[in-house]
Structures are given as structure tokens and as C-alpha cells.
Amino acid sequence: MNLETVLILSGIIFTIGLYGSLTKKNSIVVVMCLELMFNAVAIAVIGFSRFRPPQVLVDSDVLSPLNVLSGHMMAVFVIAIGAAEVALALALIISIYKIKGNIELTGLNNLKN
Amino acid sequence: MVFADLPTLVDIVFWIIALFTVCGSVAIISVNNVFKSAVLLALTMVSVAILYFLLSADFIGVIQILVYVGAVSVLIAFAVMLVKDVPRSNSANNLINLSIIPSTIFLVIIAFAIGAENWITKTTINYEEPLNEIVVSNVSWIGELLIREYFISFQIAGLILLAALIGALALLRREG
């Protein structure tokens, strides 16, 4: 386990999420794929925070929690925003379902003409 | 009692969990039942949480389980149950073949970017020992940082959550 493997893992998960969100018709699955992408980013920042503290640290030799835990803080915010995004997205999906009767993204072309 | 071999054990667990995470995320987009993908999302999130534990981010791992498994997956499964007939349709749109190209390009770019940088030699100091001390007991530090350095971001995150709550309620309010 080193930084490269963690980053590659994060990249793979992000790519899977990207592919899923590009190809899926069902909007709930697209939301899940967005969550996967959020998590890939969180894995990457936690990996950076664990293995390679920021450049400031190398210069000043000061090991303050601000330097070491900045990745953790980013992950906290990623998780918080991810939760908010899911709540809103599902509310949108349900209200779209009430109006149109299905939730397929390919059907949402009312503005086309 | 110092375990010299413990890093190897951590490595083995890491590879198993990494494999599990990747398989889980592939399964999410490949099973044809949306409820099953919601369940698989929960399992994948648990394995991501274990990854965080391995990266000595205990707090983030626990929060991951609390938020993603306890709330987000449940909400998604709940939404799947509220939608008629959709649970059995997880079909793809007509971009299914075309999308492989940008995804592959993205992965290749990331791989090259990671490979180009020499991560180990960039850091000159030996950070292993003191880092562990700070990171292992990180909960109180995280609390301190949240209300000092990251105070404004913390408040904004709270505001966003509140806005999401009100927005979701407003969207689904029954008319009249």
C-alpha cells in the first residue's frame, strides 16, 4: 500500500463512475455513479493526507495538524456535500416522476424544439 | 511487542479491499436491478470505509459508514421503491459504446499523471513516525480545525445542508 496504488484505485473508481453516469438511462443509477465519483476523490485526498503531507511541511519541517489533516477536512466536506446532493437529487427525481411518469433521462427533452 | 510483519498484513487487506471496491462499483453499473445496485452501493461504501481505516483516517471511515450506509443508500433504496416498474430497468442509452472512449482517455491520463511524478523521493523528511501520532488521535484535531481554520467552510457546508433540506421539502410539498 503506497500512494501510487491508492491514487490508481481512486482513478479507477472515478472512471467507473464517469462511465456509468454517461451511459445510464435511469437517473437513480446516475446519482449512484455521482456518489462513486465523490468517493473516489475522497479516497485520493485521504491518501495524500496519509502518505504525503503538503509541500509546506517539507520546507518548514513543522508537523502541524493543519498540514496533516487538510485531506481529512476535504473528505469531511466531500461527504457533507455528497449527502446534500443526494437528498436534492432524489427529491428532483421523485417530482419528475410525478409529472412525467418515468425517470429515464433520455425522456427529458421537453426543451428540444 | 512490535509487529514487524504488520505492514504486510495491512497490504494484503488493502489489496483484498481494493479488489472488492472495484468489483462492487463495476457491479453497481452492470446489474439490471436498481434496488440491487443500491444494496451494492452500500457494500461498496463499507469497503471504502475500511480503506479509510487502513489509511488511518478512523473518523472519516466511521462518518462514511454513518452517512453513506446508514442514510444515503437507504434514501436511494427508498426512492427506488417509490418509483413504479423502474426497479427492473437499468438499461443503457445509445452512448454505451461511445462512452468507452472518453472514460479510457481519462483513465490513461490519470495513470500517466500518477506515473510521471516520483512521489516517494519528493518528501525528504521521515514523516512516518510523528504523522501517526497526530493522525491516529485525530478526532479532537478535526474538531479544532473545523471551528478554527475551516470555520467559514464549515458554516457554508451547514448552510448547504439546510438549503438542501428546505429545497427537498419544497419540491415534494403536496399542493393545496
Added chain:
Amino acid sequence: MNTVLDSVVFKFIYCMLVSSDECANSFKIIGSGFISEKYAIIGFLITAFFLIFIIVNGALVGVLALIWGERRLVGRFQARLGPNRWGPWGIFTPVADAIKVMFKEDISPTLSDKFVFILAPILMVVPVLMIFAVIPFGEATFLTDLNVGVLFVLAITSTNTLSVLMAGWGSGNRYGIIGGLRAVAMLLSYEIPMALAAVGVILMAGSLSIIQVIESQVIPYAIFQPLGFLTFLIASTAELNRSPFDITEAESELIAGYMTEYSSMKFGLFYLGEFMATIASSAIIVCLFLGGWKGPEILPSHFWFMIKWILMICVFIWFRATFPRLRVDQIMELAWKGLFELTLINILSIAILMLIWPDPSITELWIMTGIKWIVFFVSLWIFGKLLGPKPLQKNGVARKIVLQK
């Protein structure tokens, strides 16, 4: 922070296996084991396996004892004898039960989703077993001391929402789905007061580690913050799906809700998970609010922990025997209009008191306790006025009952 090697039980087994200087120093009589220090990892793994084996089997035996104890005790509450045929005082009744459950026919309905249907009972039991990993059963007797212990327990208990939903949906039964939806609404609502009541404890202890929470309790938090204790107790009863909050299964309304289609050992796993959760959350309440292993020094710490633990389980049984089941709307009202605000009042009062006395001595602690009790009674009185049943008689005239359309 304590590591796993500070645990006496762990060290004992480990030192019988592995030879090292530290072992030889700490256990003079036993000395040290036969595995050389080079392969200490093997000793570590074997020890971990032993401990997990003990914990899992201990939990299973605990469930058998609980089933027997609950039946006997509920019988006494209802002025009858309870099961008394198998063995002395009916002590083998749960064993007969277990054998019966195991040999029943295992049916899975045609409409069910096999993957989800089979996974649900497993996901019900595994998280509960994981809770036992962070419980300290006595002084220096624990499996791990996570520095996020309390949060870990809350996170792990929150996962059973998903397995209930899976069971409801996977069995392809209308009753199951209704039970599952009710369960999600209830469990998600009661997680919030549960977590907020734990915040009061965390604020006082200044740590999330369960061992440090126990060590910080000069006065047990049940006495120190009655509001937090009451809300945590009610919320955890709801989280356990126990009566009076058992609307998710509700035998008389929903023919057992999400468990309708389950039979044989799959049903057995649900049953097991539920009883194990009762045991685990009694242990958590003992750790967070009743001072854990602490007690007068005349008896060992493990004894005090056991006493408090059994007492707490009896409180849950007492709840079950006494209270009638609440309606769905009453349950949601209690969570959002009652407990949520009460926990906020609890947190606010503790924060203010801690601002006044940042480093309290024992006298100041008792003053704080007195203030907390006043807050407890006043807020309970106000919420009782607001949420309680309206008086049937007003000015001597019976209130008109207006039926809504």
C-alpha cells in the same frame, strides 16, 4: 490511547503463544510461549481468532439466556409461570426453540429477489456482532479501544435500517414492504435523538473512546444528565424495534412485517440479531451512562459490569411487558417533536454549565447535577403539556370529540 495489547485477556493468550521479553516480564509465573518473536504475527492472528470465537459464542449463549429470561420474566409480569417444562425452571426451552427453527423447511417465495432475500438476515447479524468489539467488559478487558468508539457504535447500529429495507423489499410481499417502509421512517428518525443524546456524554468526557468515557464518569451520567439518559434509552428501544416501538413487525397488524416471508434459519437469524442487539445496546448504555465497570472496590470490575448489564436488560424486558404499542403517527411525533428538542436542551445546558465550570471539582459536579435535574423536570413538564393527551374535561364540560372527515 489504549491499544489492543493493553487488554489483559489479549495479553494472556498472546503470551502463552509467543515468547518475548515483555511477556516474560509481565507474566512471571506463566513465562512466555513457544512461537519465536520473529513470527509474532502468527500469535497475533491466533489470539485474535480465539477472542473473536469467545465473543461470538458468548453472544450466542447470551441470546439463549435472554430468550429464557425474557419469557420467564414476562410470564411473571403477566401473573403466569412462563415456560417450565424443559429442564429445571424451563432452562432448556430456548435450546428446543433453536432446534425447532433449524429443522424447519426453508422456503423462499417465487416473487422474492434471491440475492437481497438471503443477504438481508446476514447483514442484520454481522453489525451487531461488531458492536461487541468495542465494549469493555471490565477493567482492561476489551477487544479494541477505537478512538472513535461511540461514533462507531452509532454508525454500526444505523446499518440495520438497510437490512430491514432489504428484507421487506426482497421478499416480494406487500406486508413486507409496508413493514420495511415503516421501519425506515422510524429508524431514521430515532437515530437523530440517539446521536444527539450521546453528544451530551461526549461533551462531558471530551473523548469519543468508550474507555475514556467510562473513566471520565465521576458521577454516572445517568444521574448527571437524566435528560440525555432518558432520551437515549427511549431512542435505543426504538432502534431495537422492541415494544412499545415494534410497529415494524407488529404481529397483530402486519403479521410480522418484513419478516413475514422468512422461515427456518433465516428467520432464526433475524431473531438472533434482534436479541443480540438488545444485549449489545444494554452494554452500550451501561458504558455511556451507568459508569461501565466502575463500582465499589470490594468486588472485581467485571462483576459490576455484569450486574449493571443484566439490570439494563431487565429494564428492556420491563418496557416490553408494561407499555402498549404506539401508533405510527405517535411514534414519529415523539421522535421529532419530543426527543429531538429534549436532546438539544440537554446539549445546550451541558455546554453552558461547562462554560461556567470548565474544570469542575466534585462539589461543582454535584451543583451541575442539581441544575440538570431542575432542567430535566421543567422541560419534561413543558413537553408533557405540549404533547401529552388533552384533558377530556374543560370547565366541567366534557370536550366534544370532533371526528375529522
